[in-house]
Amino acid sequence: MDKIWSGLVEHRRRSLATTIADLFQTDPSRFQTFSCETDGLLLDFSKTALDETGLNALVELAEQAGLGARIQEMFRGEAINVTEGRAVLHTALRAPGGAEVRVDDEDIMPQIHETLQRMEQFAQALRRGEVSGSTGAQFTDVVNIGIGGSDLGPVMATLALAPYCDGPRCHFVSNVDGADITASLAGLNPETTLVIIASKSFTTTETMTNAATALSWLHTALGEGANQHLVAVSTALDKTAEMGIPQERVFGFADWVGGRYSLWGPVGLPILIAVGRDNFRAMLGGAAAMDQHFKTADLRHNLPVLLALVGIWHSNICGYATRAILPYEQRLARLPAYLQQLDMESNGKGVTLEGHRVSRTSGPIVWGEPGTNGQHAFYQLLHQGTQVVPAEFLIGAEGHEPELSHQHDLLKANCLAQSEALMRGRSAEQARELAVSRGIADADLDRMTAHLTFPGNRPSVTLAYPRLTPFVLGQIIALYEHRVFTEGTIWGINSFDQWGVELGKELAVDLLPLIQGGTDSSKDGSTLGLVAKLTAPNPET
Numbered sequence: 429m430d431k432i433w434s435g436l437v438e439h440r441r442r443s444l445a446t447t448i449a450d451l452f453q454t455d456p457s458r459f460q461t462f463s464c465e466t467d468g469l470l471l472d473f474s475k476t477a478l479d480e481t482g483l484n485a486l487v488e489l490a491e492q493a494g495l496g497a498r499i500q501e502m503f504r505g506e507a508i509n510v511t512e513g514r515a516v517l518h519t520a521l522r523a524p525g526g527a528e529v530r531v532d533d534e535d536i537m538p539q540i541h542e543t544l545q546r547m548e549q550f551a552q553a554l555r556r557g558e559v560s561g562s563t564g565a566q567f568t569d570v571v572n573i574g575i576g577g578s579d580l581g582p583v584m585a586t587l588a589l590a591p592y593c594d595g596p597r598c599h600f601v602s603n604v605d606g607a608d609i610t611a612s613l614a615g616l617n618p619e620t621t622l623v624i625i626a627s628k629s630f631t632t633t634e635t636m637t638n639a640a641t642a643l644s645w646l647h648t649a650l651g652e653g654a655n656q657h658l659v660a661v662s663t664a665l666d667k668t669a670e671m672g673i674p675q676e677r678v679f680g681f682a683d684w685v686g687g688r689y690s691l692w693g694p695v696g697l698p699i700l701i702a703v704g705r706d707n708f709r710a711m712l713g714g715a716a717a718m719d720q721h722f723k724t725a726d727l728r729h730n731l732p733v734l735l736a737l738v739g740i741w742h743s744n745i746c747g748y749a750t751r752a753i754l755p756y757e758q759r760l761a762r763l764p765a766y767l768q769q770l771d772m773e774s775n776g777k778g779v780t781l782e783g784h785r786v787s788r789t790s791g792p793i794v795w796g797e798p799g800t801n802g803q804h805a806f807y808q809l810l811h812q813g814t815q816v817v818p819a820e821f822l823i824g825a826e827g828h829e830p831e832l833s834h835q836h837d838l839l840k841a842n843c844l845a846q847s848e849a850l851m852r853g854r855s856a857e858q859a860r861e862l863a864v865s866r867g868i869a870d871a872d873l874d875r876m877t878a879h880l881t882f883p884g885n886r887p888s889v890t891l892a893y894p895r896l897t898p899f900v901l902g903q904i905i906a907l908y909e910h911r912v913f914t915e916g917t918i919w920g921i922n923s924f925d926q927w928g929v930e931l932g933k934e935l936a937v938d939l940l941p942l943i944q945g946g947t948d949s950s951k952d953g954s955t956l957g958l959v960a961k962l963t964a965p966n967p968e969t
Contacts (some may be wrong), residue, residue, distance in 0.1 A: 429492045433744075433788070436485050440477075440745045442822055447885045448477055448851045464731055466721045467714075468894050469903050470783055471731050475739050475851045476818075476887040477746070486737040487727050493516045493918045503723055504915070505531045505684070509924040516924050518689035518909070519719045521681075522712035522902070531684060532800050539682075543694060545677055548708075550659075551700045554622070555595045562653025565619045567596050571612055573642060574626030575602040575634045577687025578661065580769050582698045584762035585691055586710070588901050591759075591828040593702040596622070598700075601642075604634040609641050618649035624659045626695055628681070630667035633933070643671070661694045686924050688770050689909060707898045714902025722910045729818065732910030738889055739915055742818045743792045746887075752810065753796035755822040756843040764796035765821070769909055774912045774923040780923055790919040796820075810850060811882055819888040821847055822904070826895040843890070853884015 452458050452474070462474035462483075478486075501508050505515045520529045520540055528535050553559040557566040570584055586598050599612045613621075623642045627635040646654035651673045655672035661667050663680040679694035691699065692712060700708040718732070727733045741747045752766040775791040778929040797805065799821075810817050823843045827836040854862075859880035860873065868876045891907075895899045916923030942959055953961075 429489060432485055432489045432492060435744050436482065436489070436741075439482055441779045443477065443479065443482075448887065449477055449884070451477070451479060453468040464734055465499055466725070466731055467717050469718075469731065469900065469907070470892040471889065472892065473733060473734060473889045475847055476738055476741065476889065477885075478738065478741055482741065482745075483728075483737065486741060487733075488513035489740070490727055490733060490737065490914065490918055493920070495733070495914060495917050498913075498917045499723060503529075503531050503719075505536070509684075509686075509922060510584065511922055511925045511927070512683075514924070515684040515688075516686070517682075517684040518686065518692060518845035519633060519715075519906075521685065521690075521692035521825045522719070522906075524713075524716055535694075535939075542903065543679060544680070546676075547694060547697055547700055548705045550677070550679075551595075551697065552560050552705060554701055555704065561619050561622075562650050562656040563619045565617075567622045568618050568620040569597045569599060569640065570622045570624060570698055570701055571599045571616070572626060573609075573638045574600045574624075574661070574695070575632060575636055576662070576769065576773075577690050578626035578628075578632075578635070578695050580688070580762070580766045581691030582696060584604075584760075584766040585696070585901060585905075586697045586702050587762055588759045588896060589699070589703050589707065589711070589898055592704075592707045592898060595702045595704060598702050601638050602634065604637050606641070609638050612647055613642070614967065617883045618646050618654075618657070621646075622659060624661060624697060624779070625663040625671075625673075626697075628661075628663055628687070630660070630662045630664035633936070639671075640744075641762045642911065659697070661697060686926075688773055691905075710898035711902040714797075714897075714904075715906035716902075717899075718903045718910070722906075724875070732907050733914050735889070735907065736914035736918070738818075739792070739911065740918055742887065743790075746816070747789075747816050748792070748816050749789075750793040750795060750815075750817050751823075752802075752817050752819045753794060754794075754799055754802055754819055754846075756799040756839050757822060757824055758798050759896060760822060761798045764794070764798075766905075767796075769914050770908060772838055773926050773929070774918050775921060776928060777916075777919075777921040777923075780920040782920075786919060786921060790916075790921055799846070800839065803842065803846065807846065810886065811853075816886055819847065819850060821888060821890040822893075823890065823892050824895050828895070837880075847888040847890055849865065849884075849888040850888050851884060853882035853886075854880065856881050891960075 459472065459474045462478065463470060463472040498508065502516050505517055507513050507515050510517050515531050517529060520536060523529060523537065527537055529537055538851060550559065554567055562564050579600055583600045586593065601609045601612045623646065625635065625639045643654060646657050658671065658673045660673045660678045662678060665675060665678060668678045679697060681690060681693045685693060692715065720779040722730060722732050739751065753761050753767050769795045772791055777790060778786050780786055810819060821843050823840060856877055860877045862880055863873055863876040913923050943963060
C-alpha cells in the first residue's frame with residue numbers, strides 16, 4: 429500500500445498545474461465519468477481534481493486495504509469492532525424481512541423484528557390515543573432525553589421529515605446545562621407529555637441528571653401517576669424498574685449497535701412516533717437499499733466507496749484538513765452536526781487496529797450549515813480564504829412546498845452557482861474588467877483587482893436527490909455511514925469504538941466534589957484557579 433500512497437502523492441504533484449476547470453475542457457463527458465447514481469440518488473464528484481489515473485489508484489488502495497472482505501465481514505456479523513470484541517450490525521436493524529444475520533451462531537433477525545413490532549404497536553397506540561397519561565388525557569408532546577447518538581439522530585431525522593410528522597410534537601433534551609431542559613419543558617402540560625429516557629446503561633450522567641429533573645417535574649404535577657408518562661430506551665432492566673418504568677415500556681438494543689449508528693432501532697422511537705409506521709419503514713427501506721448497493725456494487729461504481737475515496741484524496745493526498753457539509757435543504761439543518769459525530773467519533777483515531785500509531789492523517793474535521801445561510805456567514809473563507817475546504821453540497825430537485833416552487837428554484841440556482849464559483853473562480857483579468865465597469869481607475873485599480881479576484885480551483889461534490897422523503901433520508905444516512913467505514917478501513921483504524929470520550933467523563937466525576945466545596949491538591953494550577961473563580965461568591969446574587 430505504501431507504493432500506492434506515494435504514487436498518489438507524486439501524481440498529485442505532477443498534476444497541480446491542471447485545474448478542475450481544465451479537466452472539463454479536455455473531457456466533455458467528465459460529468460458522466462465522475463458521477464454515479466443508485467435508486468435516484470446521484471453523487472457528482474466531477475468538480476474535484478481527480479482524474480482517471482488518480483481514481484484508479486484510489487480504487488486499488490481500497491482493494492489493497494481489503495475493503496471488499498471487510499464489507500462482507502460486517503454484514504455477516506463478524507466481530508470487526510476488535511477493541512470491544514463486537515459485531516457491527518446497525519445494518520441488521522433495517523434489513524428486510526426474510527434476511528438472516530447470525531451473531532455467535534444465533535440468528536438475530538427474529539429479535540430485531542420483534543422489537544420493531546413492539547415499537548410500532550406502542551407508537552401507533554400512542555398516536556391513536558389508546559396509550560394515554562395518568563389522567564386519561566391523550567399525549568400531545570414527547571420529550572426525548574438522551575445525548576450523543578441517543579439525541580443527534582432522532583433530532584436530525586425528525587426535523588428532516590417534518591412534512592411527514594403528524595403525531596405528537598417531539599422535543600429533545602441533551603445538554604446537562606439546566607437551560608436546555610428548562611426551555612424544553614416550558615409551556616408543556618405534564619398531563620399530556622410523555623418522556624423517553626434513552627440511555628443503554630441507564631447511567632449516562634447527562635441523561636440521568638436531566639431525567640431526574642423531568643421526573644420531578646412530572647411528580648410535582650401528577651404524583652404517583654408520573655410513571656405512566658415514562659418510557660425507556662435501555663438494556664438495564666433493573667435500573668428502569670427502580671425508576672418505576674414497566675418492562676413493556678422499555679425498548680433495548682444489543683451491543684452490536686453503536687450509539688451513533690442507532691437511530692434505526694429503539695433510539696428512533698421518537699421518529700416513529702412523529703412520522704408513523706409507514707414512513708419509518710420507508711426510511712429503513714432507503715437505508716437497506718443503500719446497504720445492498722454498498723454490499724454488491726463494484727468499488728468503481730459504489731457511491732459510499734466513491735465518496736470515501738474523494739475524502740481520502742482530499743484529506744491525505746491534497747492535505748485539506750476539513751470538509752464542509754452544506755445541505756441546501758433547511759430541514760437538514762442538523763445533518764452537519766449528526767455527520768460531525770458520525771465521522772469524528774468514528775474516525776478520530778490515532779491508533780491502528782493492530783495498536784500502532786496511524787502513519788497518515790485520519791478523521792478530518794467535519795462542519796457545516798444549511799444554505800443559503802452559510803453563504804452569508806463563512807463562504808467568504810471558502811472562496812477567498814487561504815485554506816482550501818472541500819465542500820459537500822446536498823440538494824433536492826423538488827421541495828415540499830409546491831406553492832413556493834419559485835423559491836426552490838432560487839435555492840437550486842444558489843447551490844449550483846456556489847459549486848461552479850468554487851471551481852471557476854474569477855481571474856485577475858476578469859476582476860480588472862469588473863473593477864473598470866464599476867468606475868474604479870488609477871491607483872485604486874490594482875488594489876481592487878486583487879480584492880475582486882477569486883482563486884477558484886476549489887473542489888466540491890454534490891449529492892442530488894428527487895425530494896427529501898423518508899426513503900431518501902435513509903439512503904443519505906446509510907451512504908455516510910458506509911463512507912465513514914470505508915475511510916476507516918483504508919486508514920486501518922476501528923471506526924466503531926470511542927475510547928476518546930472516556931477520560932474527560934472520568935475527570936468530571938473527580939472534579940464535581942471539588943466544585944462543590946472539596947479540596948484536591950493534586951490538580952494543576954490552572955484547574956484549581958478556574959475552580960476558585962467559578963465557585964467564588966457572586967456579590968450580585
